[in-house]
Amino acid sequence: MDILDKIKAYKLEEVAARKAELPLSDIEARAAQAPAPRGFAARLTEAAREGYGLIAEVKKASPSKGLIRADFDPPALARAYEDGGAACLSVLTDAPSFQGADEYLVQAREATSLPVLRKDFLYDPWQVAESRSLGADCILIIMASVSDAQARELEDAAAAWGMDALIEVHDRAELERAAELNSKMIGINNRDLRTFETSLDVTRKLAKHVPVDRMIVAESGLSTPADLAEVARYGVRSFLIGESLMRQEDVTAATRTILANPLTAPGGA
Ligand SMILES: O=C(O)c1ccccc1NCC(=O)[C@H](O)[C@H](O)COP(=O)(O)O
Numbered sequence: 001m002d003i004l005d006k007i008k009a010y011k012l013e014e015v016a017a018r019k020a021e022l023p024l025s026d027i028e029a030r031a032a033q034a035p036a037p038r039g040f041a042a043r044l045t046e047a048a049r050e051g052y053g054l055i056a057e058v059k060k061a062s063p064s065k066g067l068i069r070a071d072f073d074p075p076a077l078a079r080a081y082e083d084g085g086a087a088c089l090s091v092l093t094d095a096p097s098f099q100g101a102d103e104y105l106v107q108a109r110e111a112t113s114l115p116v117l118r119k120d121f122l123y124d125p126w127q128v129a130e131s132r133s134l135g136a137d138c139i140l141i142i143m144a145s146v147s148d149a150q151a152r153e154l155e156d157a158a159a160a161w162g163m164d165a166l167i168e169v170h171d172r173a174e175l176e177r178a179a180e181l182n183s184k185m186i187g188i189n190n191r192d193l194r195t196f197e198t199s200l201d202v203t204r205k206l207a208k209h210v211p212v213d214r215m216i217v218a219e220s221g222l223s224t225p226a227d228l229a230e231v232a233r234y235g236v237r238s239f240l241i242g243e244s245l246m247r248q249e250d251v252t253a254a255t256r257t258i259l260a261n262p263l264t265a266p267g268g269a
Pocket residue numbers: 003057059062063064065189193196219220221222240241242243244
């Protein structure tokens with residue numbers, strides 16, 4: 001059993017327990033009271049047109065790296081990212097593998113004006129309503145971990161709540177499945193979530209096969225302006241970065257540095 005299977009197994013148990021506590025109608029009532037979605041895809045597209053669109057991740061720990069940042073203050077980190085020029089935030093809410101928490105998303109969003117992606121492992125429309133109840137503006141759908149029917153159900157639920165969905169792929173087969181969905185944002189994860197092997201070659205190989213009406217987000221393993229310039233050469237203008245920024249003492253300065261001097265490319269996003 002690899003890490004993705006393990007996460008899926010405990011996540012399904014976690015969701016079942018949460019649903020028993022709070023049935024769908026109750027979580028939907030909470031979601032209906034949440035502050036309006038901030039337009040995640042629109043904000044990212046606009047930033048990518050002007051330079052690079054950065055989704056900056058609030059990430060304390062990970063299965064591949066263990067503890068990444070001991071001094072972990074989600075609202076302060078969110079503000080630092082906003083001051084540094086990030087277009088959007090990603091906040092890990094999974095506790096067992098990432099030391100995340102739902103409250104971190106709420107706190108990070110309240111501390112900034114940025115749209116927020118809930119970075120978690122979603123299988124059930126109940127979790128989409130839960131994400132909205134926390135204030136999330138976007139959800140993640142990992143094609144390696146869901147069926148086509150589940151992916152469709154999750155993106156439909158997100159759309160019904162006025163949220164966007166980032167569809168994550170790691171190989172050609174997943175990309176072909178993602179292309180059948182409606183969501184406009186395709187995340188190419190450079191990390192193989194089953195082996196942790198990470199290479200920008202994944203984006204190089206897949207980017208050219210992404211339908212032209214989709215926006216590509218390169219995810220994972222990006223740590224220098226040169227990495228962004230390399231990926232920009234494959235036609236990518238938007239990036240999801242966690243670890244390399246989380247390891248910096250001055251997160252605002254590091255964010256500014258990585259976004260400085262974007263490779264100019266015709267066509268924007
Ligand atoms: O980061 C991990 O080790 C990981 C392991 C298993 C499933 C998901 C995992 N990460 C989620 C992500 O996709 C990354 O947090 C995100 O792309 C940022 O990556 P990085 O900049 O390399 O922290």
